[in-house]
Amino acid sequence: xxxxxxxxxxxxxxxxxxxxxxxxxxxxxxxxxxxxxxxxxxxxxxxxxxxxxxxxxxxxxxxxxxxxxxxxxxxxxxxxxxxxxxxxxxxxxxxxxxxxxxxxxxxxxxxxxxxxxxxxxxxxxxxxxxxxxxxxxxxxxxxxxxxxxxxxxxxxxxxxxxxxxxxxxxxxxxxxxxxxxxxxxxxxxxxxxxxxxxxxxxxxxxxxxxxxxxxxxxxxxxxxxxxxxxxxxxxxxxxxxxxxxxxxxxxxxxxxxxxxxxxxxxxxxxxxxxxxxxxxxxxxxxxxxxxxxxxxxxxxxxxxxxxxxxxxxxxxxxxxxxxxxxxxxxxxxxxxxxxxxxxxxxxxxxxxxxxxxxxxxxxxxxxxxxxxxxxxxxxxxxxxxxxxxxxxxxxxxxxxxxxxxxxxxxxxxxxxxxxxxxxxxxxxxxxxxxxxxxxxxxxxxxxxxxxxxxxxxxxxxxxxxxxxxxxxxxxxxxxxxxxxxx
Amino acid sequence: xxxxxxxxxxxxxxxxxxxxxxxxxxxxxxxxxxxxxxxxxxxxxxxxxxxxxxxxxxxxxxxxxxxxxxxxxxxxxxxxxxxxxxxxxxxxxxxxxxxxxxxxxxxxxxxxxxxxxxxxxxxxxxxxxxxxxxxxxxxxxxxxxxxxxxxxxxxxxxxxxxxxxxxxxxxxxxxxxxxxxxxxxxxxxxxxxxxxxxxxxxxxxxxxxxxxxxxxxxxxxxxxxxxxxxxxxxxxxxxxxxxxxxxxxxxxxxxxxxxxxxxxxxxxxxxxxxxxxxxxxxxxxxxxxxxxxxxxxxxxxxxxxxxxxxxxxxxxxxxxxxxxxxxxxxxxxxxxxxxxxxxxxxxxxxxxxxxxxxxxxxxxxxxxxxxxxxxxxxxxxxxxxxxxxxxxxxxxxxxxxxxxxxxxxxxxxxxxxxxxxxxxxxxxxxxxxxxxxxxxxxxxxxxxxxxxxxxxxxxxxxxxxxxxxxx
Numbered sequence: 001x002x003x004x005x006x007x008x009x010x011x012x013x014x015x016x017x018x019x020x021x022x023x024x025x026x027x028x029x030x031x032x033x034x035x036x037x038x039x040x041x042x043x044x045x046x047x048x049x050x051x052x053x054x055x056x057x058x059x060x061x062x063x064x065x066x067x068x069x070x071x072x073x074x075x076x077x078x079x080x081x082x083x084x085x086x087x088x089x090x091x092x093x094x095x096x097x098x099x100x101x102x103x104x105x106x107x108x109x110x111x112x113x114x115x116x117x118x119x120x121x122x123x124x125x126x127x128x129x130x131x132x133x134x135x136x137x138x139x140x141x142x143x144x145x146x147x148x149x150x151x152x153x154x155x156x157x158x159x160x161x162x163x164x165x166x167x168x169x170x171x172x173x174x175x176x177x178x179x180x181x182x183x184x185x186x187x188x189x190x191x192x193x194x195x196x197x198x199x200x201x202x203x204x205x206x207x208x209x210x211x212x213x214x215x216x217x218x219x220x221x222x223x224x225x226x227x228x229x230x231x232x233x234x235x236x237x238x239x240x241x242x243x244x245x246x247x248x249x250x251x252x253x254x255x256x257x258x259x260x261x262x263x264x265x266x267x268x269x270x271x272x273x274x275x276x277x278x279x280x281x282x283x284x285x286x287x288x289x290x291x292x293x294x295x296x297x298x299x300x301x302x303x304x305x306x307x308x309x310x311x312x313x314x315x316x317x318x319x320x321x322x323x324x325x326x327x328x329x330x331x332x333x334x335x336x337x338x339x340x341x342x343x344x345x346x347x348x349x350x351x352x353x354x355x356x357x358x359x360x361x362x363x364x365x366x367x368x369x370x371x372x373x374x375x376x377x378x379x380x381x382x383x384x385x386x387x388x389x390x391x392x393x394x395x396x397x398x399x400x401x402x403x404x405x406x407x408x409x410x411x412x413x414x415x416x417x418x419x420x421x422x423x424x425x426x427x428x429x430x431x432x433x434x435x436x437x438x439x440x441x442x443x444x445x446x447x448x449x450x451x452x453x454x455x456x457x458x459x460x461x462x463x464x465x466x467x468x469x470x471x472x473x474x475x476x477x478x479x480x481x482x483x484x485x486x
Numbered sequence: 487x488x489x490x491x492x493x494x495x496x497x498x499x500x501x502x503x504x505x506x507x508x509x510x511x512x513x514x515x516x517x518x519x520x521x522x523x524x525x526x527x528x529x530x531x532x533x534x535x536x537x538x539x540x541x542x543x544x545x546x547x548x549x550x551x552x553x554x555x556x557x558x559x560x561x562x563x564x565x566x567x568x569x570x571x572x573x574x575x576x577x578x579x580x581x582x583x584x585x586x587x588x589x590x591x592x593x594x595x596x597x598x599x600x601x602x603x604x605x606x607x608x609x610x611x612x613x614x615x616x617x618x619x620x621x622x623x624x625x626x627x628x629x630x631x632x633x634x635x636x637x638x639x640x641x642x643x644x645x646x647x648x649x650x651x652x653x654x655x656x657x658x659x660x661x662x663x664x665x666x667x668x669x670x671x672x673x674x675x676x677x678x679x680x681x682x683x684x685x686x687x688x689x690x691x692x693x694x695x696x697x698x699x700x701x702x703x704x705x706x707x708x709x710x711x712x713x714x715x716x717x718x719x720x721x722x723x724x725x726x727x728x729x730x731x732x733x734x735x736x737x738x739x740x741x742x743x744x745x746x747x748x749x750x751x752x753x754x755x756x757x758x759x760x761x762x763x764x765x766x767x768x769x770x771x772x773x774x775x776x777x778x779x780x781x782x783x784x785x786x787x788x789x790x791x792x793x794x795x796x797x798x799x800x801x802x803x804x805x806x807x808x809x810x811x812x813x814x815x816x817x818x819x820x821x822x823x824x825x826x827x828x829x830x831x832x833x834x835x836x837x838x839x840x841x842x843x844x845x846x847x848x849x850x851x852x853x854x855x856x857x858x859x860x861x862x863x864x865x866x867x868x869x870x871x872x873x874x875x876x877x878x879x880x881x882x883x884x885x886x887x888x889x890x891x892x893x894x895x896x897x898x899x900x901x902x903x904x905x906x907x908x909x910x911x912x913x914x915x916x917x918x919x920x921x922x923x924x925x926x927x928x929x930x931x932x933x934x935x936x937x938x939x940x941x942x943x944x945x946x947x948x949x950x951x952x953x954x955x956x957x
Contacts, residue, residue: 232724236816245603245929248828249707249898250795251806257825258743258807264736317728319719328725336732337723338813339823343598344661345711345859346828346898347928348808350603354732355816357723426724427817457722457818 037159037476043469045158047138049075050151050468051131053114054140060115063190065182066093068114072154072180081161083178086199092182092190096202099161101172101483106206108403108483109177109439110157110475112150113184113191113211113430116142123459137452137462145456146211148446148463148471150180153209156476160483174483179203184430188390192430196437205439207403207482209475210431212443213423215415216450217467222418223290225411225474227404228443230279230396230424231432232332232359235366236387237373239263241341243381245350254381256352257341263382264336264354270376272369274302274312274330275361279396279424283329286421302330321450328426332360332369355387359426362396391428394435401440403482410477414470446471517639517947523940525638527618529555530631530939531611533594534620540595543665545657546573548594552634552655561641563653566674572657572665576677579640581647581954586681588874588954589652589910590637592630593659593666593686593901596622603930616936623934625927628917629686630655632939636947646956654678659901667901671908680910682874682953685902687914688894689924690886690942699765699892700882700945702875703914705754705867706896706903707799707830710837711859712844714738714825716812716852723817729852732812735823738853739807742827745847747840749777749787749801750832754867754895758800761890777801796924799897803831803840826858830897833864862903867895868911874953878913881948885941917942 056068069085072095076083083097095114101107119128119141126132128141142148157178163171183191195203212228241260246252276284288296298311315327327333334356341352360366366386374384398404399422408420423443431441447467455461536548549565552575556563563577575594581587599608599621606612608621622628637653658666670678688701716738718729751759763774776786791798798804805827812823831837837857845855869875870893879891894914902912918938926932 234724234817244925245600246795246925247898247928248806248808249804249830249896250799251804252795253792255743255806257739257810260810261736261739261743261807261825264733265740268730268733268736316726319727319729324721324725324727333724333726335723335726335730335819336736337816337819339732339736339810340813342809342826343600345808345826346709347597348806348828350600350930352810354736355813357817359724427722428724458720 037163039469039473042155042159042472042476043465046151046155046468046472047133047465049154050138050143050147050463051133051140053147053151054131054138054142055129057129058115059118059141060183060185060187061118062091063115063182063187064091065114066091069093069095069180069182075154079158079161084202086195087182088190088194094182094191094195095180096195096199097157097178099157099172099176101174101176102485103175104173104485107175107177107204108479109179109203109205109208109434110153110479111179111181111208111210111430112153113146113181114150115182115185115191116145116147117185117457120459125460128461133465136465138465138468139460139462141461143455143461143463144446144448144452145461146184148468149211149444152446152468152472152475153178155472156479159476160480171485172483173485174206176479176483177203177205181430188430188433192433196433200437207401208431208434208439208441209444209479210429210434210441211445212425212429212431214445214453215447215467215471217447218449222415222447224287224419224421225407225415226421226423226445227407228425228431229399229404229422230277230362231394231428231443232328232361232424232426233364233389233393233432234391234428235358235360235389237356237358237370238385238387239354239356239377239382240385241352241382242350243348246348248346248348252348255348256350256381257348259379259381260339260341260352260354263377263379264339266376266378267334267336267356267373270334271312271316272332272334276302276330277361277363277396277424278399279422280329282399282422283424286419290419325426328359329424332358332364333426334358359428360393362393362424391432392436394432397435397440397442403440403442403478406478406481407442407444409481410474413477414474444475517643519940519944522635522639522943523936526631526635526939526943527613527936529634530618530623530627530934531613533627533631534611534618534622535609537609538595539598539621540658540660541598542571543595543657544571545594546571549573549575549655549657559638559641564677566670567657568665568669568673574657574666574670575655576674577637577653579637579647579651581649581651582956583650584648584956587650587652587679588950589654589678589680589683589905590633590950591654591656591683591685591901592626592633594630594655594657595660596625596627597660597928600930605931608932613936617933618936618939619931619933621932623932624917624919624923625932626659626686628934628939632917632943632946633684635943636950639947640951640954645951647954648956649681649954651950651954652678652680656901667904671904675908682872683902683905683910683912684874684946684950685905685912685914686900686916687896687902688892689916690918690938690945692918692920692938697886697889697918699762699890700878700886701892701894701916702878703894703896703902704870704875705833706899706914707803708833708835708864709859709861709899710829710831710857712827712829712841713856713858714827715854715856716823717854718821718852719819720821721819723819727819730819731821731823731852732819734850734852735810735812735825738848738850739810739825741847742805742844743807745805745844746787746791747802747805747843751777751801752832752834752895754893755800758892758894761892765890794921796897796921799830800895803829803835804897805829833895861899863907865903865906868906868913872911874911874913874949877949877952878915880952881945884948885945915946
């Protein structure tokens, strides 16, 4: 079966694939067995949508997502799909739309965020808000985070609707909800928090697909499709060192800056204990099966009493982007990202502070963890303050669910020969609020090289046109599998 | 032979003068020192109320205040400014011109305040428990007040003078920009040219309620501000990186914070500690006489490092990390982070070699050390055998009998460096302060003891009259 599918895809034509391999999609669904979507056209439409979304600057702050929500609403209106914009603040609109199913099962939610981080314009070689296409890539702020997801989710939403415009009302067992949220980049209170708290019935669902996964392309090949099933919790802390102020010409041993630097140094030598969970254990096990032997050895011996420590250190010290991520998946991580103190060359300030970006394992006991940090800092002059968390600590989405299995099946069709890796995101996104409400939220993402991935929050952000097309097909197959009527 | 007899004569002269002085002063018009003290306190309060935090400075407001005060006394004065708002005030009492003038100077500007760290208002000139509180109380509005007071007292008493006495309140001492002493030296030199200058600098040090010594600075350490820049890979905060610029910077700062550059005494500091030992209790005297002892020297230095930050800084080129900056957002690892080190070099330090030494301590190719600011060239110390230094010693004997005058190498930098560079021997003096008072300079709850200000006025008056009064 696998081999058969493989050869189908190798044939390359989506239409041909559907003709030759009708078993890819549930044979019972009226939906998928009728007209197969033209994925090439879908890709081109998604690209045009993405370009249009990029042209609407939603850098957050300030966001101004309402303009984008209105743009989406106009598209949906043209398609005859009712939608609604709900907003906590007038400029921070969230868009919700729904395709009705027969109600046999609970809905599936397709969601993405409309806002982006800002740009350092002088570091871009292209206009970040033009949505230009160069060498097979769409460039622009949000091309990967997260307007590509929005464009892809919207595309499959439209594809399903067009195949199901009232004529085949029974074709869906589940409603499909499309949600474009505001404020993901630092202000979820106007976005997902607000929607979850005030409009829950409109988005309540059994499953959700959201940003958070990835389809890495290396040497032109996709080896695995990563699906986010867990995420670490953001738990920031502030270190505040206090000392006696004075003149810089007479150094003091209680210099707040010296104390702070020493505390940061001690925290960096400290490595929180490695701890695997269902997601990360499965991740490394499966990753080993597609890795060269020397790498596979690392992934299968993390807990080895003999070489385990050596492997942990190897991952920690590596500059390899993948290893940097793996290292963060192993433990609650501590990264100093802001440091500040002093206001004049010749004045010893009374205070200096550093901000630690802490990403906690989903089962971390944060009170105990902060107590441990205080023990490591071991200096009464340096206070360790836990900063308020702005997202709940999310539970882990199960690997045995209908949705996860559908994603695995879609992967087998669109990326045959690869595997599906459940992944714990080291970052955090709006899936946390959904997971905390009991929705089984899975993170997905478009194909991209390591270099493409650097563009998210970076410069010259881009997504490959071909990758976006594959992503649309992948999502379409998974959603139809889960939502299509049986 | 002549040398020896000259020296004998000099000693004799000193003794005679010391006897004569108390008799000489009342003969002219016995100053009422308590009244002078109270007037000085009121002047200091008024100056504190004029906020001259630099930046921006706005010293002209204070210069105009001083000008109005001098106008009332009938003393002509002039405000000269390199930039609007940055006025310097110059006034002169004429002598008979037999000798060259003496310059009394202080600076109008102050460093800024971290308001939330103060327990009193920094700009009301509050009096509490015998202290005047406020930014500048010690640095340097206390100094300006005392200089002004002596200037007014000599003017009012109409003391015949062999020298002109010049009063200068200057702008821009706390931060460069060339609006203060450099501007004056370059553009208005004839108005302030003098044989001697008295400026801020050392202090009259009090401990356990007793004056221990009168410090007179004759030399100072050199400002050699350095910058540390750590560079690394940028990235998302959720994924720690070993090349995090903040981590590398913190490690470098922590190493330099621990590092003690080598002790090295010079003529001034050697004399300082030798004389200090003579007026100190045995346990402290032991420290001052065993700094370089091969057996206990290291222990002695560590003790001073913890217990006396001033003496520790006099012993070596010092490093104080004073500014840290890095990061843009809590979830972004920045590609760069930097620290500013306030380095105060011994006057004879080879700064290139010293930086090479620090690079060895940091031992991290990701961290770059560079020289950011290098104020003033090294200048020779002002002599200990001048008429001015002797007059200060005599004033000490009259006002603080039983203690010593200590020549001091200042750990900080003052505008005396510019005057010394012009060949004017400049002596740094200051009011009576405790170690606690001193620690508040540039810090929080800066204050000056009323009694200490009064004694300083008296001391200064004796010294200036001795040097400037007609013989």
